[in-house]
Amino acid sequence: MPITEKIRVLIVDDISETRENVRRLLQFDNAVEVVGMARGGQEAINLSQSLKPDVVIMDINMPDMDGITATEAIRRKVPYTQIVILSVQSDPGYMRRAMLAGARDFLTKPPSIDDLTAAIHRAGEMAIDERSKLASSFPTASTTGGTSSPGMAGKPLGKIIMAYSPKGGSGTTTIVTNLAIALHSEENHAILIDASLQFGDVAVFLNEQVKNSLLELVPRAEELDPDVVKDVAIHHSASGIDILAAPPRPEMAEKVNADQFGKMLQYLRQMYAYVLLDTSSYLTDVVQVSIEAADLIVLITTQDIPAIKNANSFLTLTDASGIKREKIIFTMNRFDKRISITPERVGESLRQPIPIAIPLDDRIVSGSINRGVPFVIDNKAQPTSKAVFQLADLVRERLTNPEGQPEAAGKK
Ligand SMILES: Nc1ncnc2c1ncn2[C@@H]1O[C@H](COP(=O)(O)OP(=O)(O)OP(=O)(O)O)[C@@H](O)[C@H]1O
Ligand SMILES: [Mg+2]
Known part of the structure; x- marks a missing residue:
């Protein structure tokens, strides 16, 4: 009974208007479900751990913890969750830091509805795919060599x-x-x-x-x-x-x-x-x-x-x-x-x-x-x-x- 899974999205921004705008852009997309909203980096980490969203839409500049630090923490704790950064800055330095922290995509604010949904769909597919891979490979060691192979199978990132x-x-x-x-x-x-x-x-x-x-x-x-x-x-x-x-x-x-x-x-x-x-x-x-x-x-x-x-x-x-x-x-x-x-x-x-x-x-x-x-x-x-x-x-x-x-x- 293959019901197509919805992409579960968490929206993170310290400004409530931005959170609302993003949520509104997504409300007519049947493939997407907004499961939560966070006002800062730490709340984003906590909610990611409890809600395990497929995609996090992440602001960069937040008073308590910047979005890149939060991205890194979320990737470490919930490795299949994919992060799309939403930022006013579009300079390559930021993008590189975001990518190194494990972000999947980078959009500038305000995003067009097409760019936003395309990015969420791409990231969502990736998350669902990785989640199912983790689930199926979890009990068995990965296939390399004869030695007990490190990592991969659901272990936290090194x-x-x-x-x-x-x-x-x-x-x-x-x-x-x-x-x-x-x-x-x-x-x-x-x-x-x-x-x-x-x-x-x-x-x-x-x-x-x-x-x-x-x-x-x-x-x-x-x-x-x-x-x-x-x-x-x-x-x-x-x-x-x-x-x-x-x-x-x-x-x-x-x-x-x-x-x-x-x-x-x-x-x-x-x-x-x-x-x-x-x-x-x-x-x-x-x-x-x-x-x-x-x-x-x-x-x-x-x-x-x-x-x-x-x-x-x-x-x-x-x-x-x-x-x-x-x-x-x-x-x-x-x-x-x-x-x-x-x-x-x-x-x-x-x-x-x-x-x-x-x-x-x-x-x-x-x-x-x-x-x-x-x-x-x-x-x-x-x-x-x-x-x-x-x-x-x-x-x-x-x-x-x-x-x-x-x-x-x-x-x-
Ligand atoms: N604790 C120590 N006691 C005595 N000698 C040491 C000690 N640690 C390093 N050395 C000596 O210092 C020299 C340089 O060590 P090493 O090559 O590890 O340094 P490095 O910082 O990697 O150098 P490089 O800048 O060339 O990469 C070596 O000859 C080594 O024997
Ligand atoms: Mg050396």
């Missing part, structure tokens, strides 16, 4: 964790390779992407040969499937993580399109619980897209003044871009307690506490890099490993409680 230092050589690659391994488990798989595109060395750190690189995935960002990803990724059998290597030659870096890179990240979140990014200190388009997409940024500094000065400039930049300080885990690497520039002092002066300090240990760290065996694998009890495990715990904690207050480590 998290993007980016490691970054605005000063080269601070230990970004060292930390992110060890962190990826510390986070990975049977249930929660990790993939490590080498987004240090010109001179990426993740594969070297893990003693793996590069057959394919992310150049094989990025251009296909819109048509990925788990088999293609598994084919291109390198499986690091010593730890279980997957790796997406940087292009084999520096000049190939420019072939990577930043928008497509962003789309690939969003796809990988459906397959992996943790999508980790190693980056270069230079703020390329790819690094900027990563910053926007990241759920957490592990910002790395050392105890030198130039590194601290650069970290300060980076924080000024992220503040200006509206990136919340809670998204940043400020980490001190090569920590030597004999030096008076302590994590507490740096945290205080940059107003960003440093909850993690990874000790300086030339023997353990350079030994592990030269052997291609991250220290968390075979030197678990060493202080450097303990600090990375502590970082992994903090990452998990912050991801489950993103609004949580930053630790008091840098406070008096």
Whole structure:
């Protein structure tokens, strides 16, 4: 008895007149049912969770929470719900942020009735389709390989964790390779992407040969499937993580399109619980897209003044871009307690506490890099490993409680 399903729509706008206008435009469309209206971002998230609409028509500028943040949260909580952004601004920057947050479509205000219904029908079909796919695939694991395959089958979207230092050589690659391994488990798989595109060395750190690189995935960002990803990724059998290597030659870096890179990240979140990014200190388009997409940024500094000065400039930049300080885990690497520039002092002066300090240990760290065996694998009890495990715990904690207050480590 195939009754054609109606597309269930939630309208979100802080101005009641706009909500009413949109509702009125839709009332003669028999395929559409308006199931609710929300006055702000937080209410939109709550109603999406309880009503599980197929499509959310989302305003961008709202006093309590902007529409992009709400979009991201809804996509994470109700992955099949599709979001159509309705905004007065039509500039590409906004559109890109909206798309990266997981929005399906973007219309400018006021929309024509034709544009609005076309967008809702497109998004609605997509939602109904994804909902039925989720329902049918839920109990069975997805079909890739023999191992228990991550993501897809109704699991929440994975998290993007980016490691970054605005000063080269601070230990970004060292930390992110060890962190990826510390986070990975049977249930929660990790993939490590080498987004240090010109001179990426993740594969070297893990003693793996590069057959394919992310150049094989990025251009296909819109048509990925788990088999293609598994084919291109390198499986690091010593730890279980997957790796997406940087292009084999520096000049190939420019072939990577930043928008497509962003789309690939969003796809990988459906397959992996943790999508980790190693980056270069230079703020390329790819690094900027990563910053926007990241759920957490592990910002790395050392105890030198130039590194601290650069970290300060980076924080000024992220503040200006509206990136919340809670998204940043400020980490001190090569920590030597004999030096008076302590994590507490740096945290205080940059107003960003440093909850993690990874000790300086030339023997353990350079030994592990030269052997291609991250220290968390075979030197678990060493202080450097303990600090990375502590970082992994903090990452998990912050991801489950993103609004949580930053630790008091840098406070008096
Ligand atoms: N905690 C540590 N103790 C001692 N040496 C360390 C530590 N962390 C990193 N190093 C050393 O610092 C050097 C740079 O590390 P790494 O390549 O991880 O930095 P990076 O920030 O990724 O550099 P790049 O800017 O080139 O990408 C390596 O030789 C490594 O052995
Ligand atoms: Mg590096």
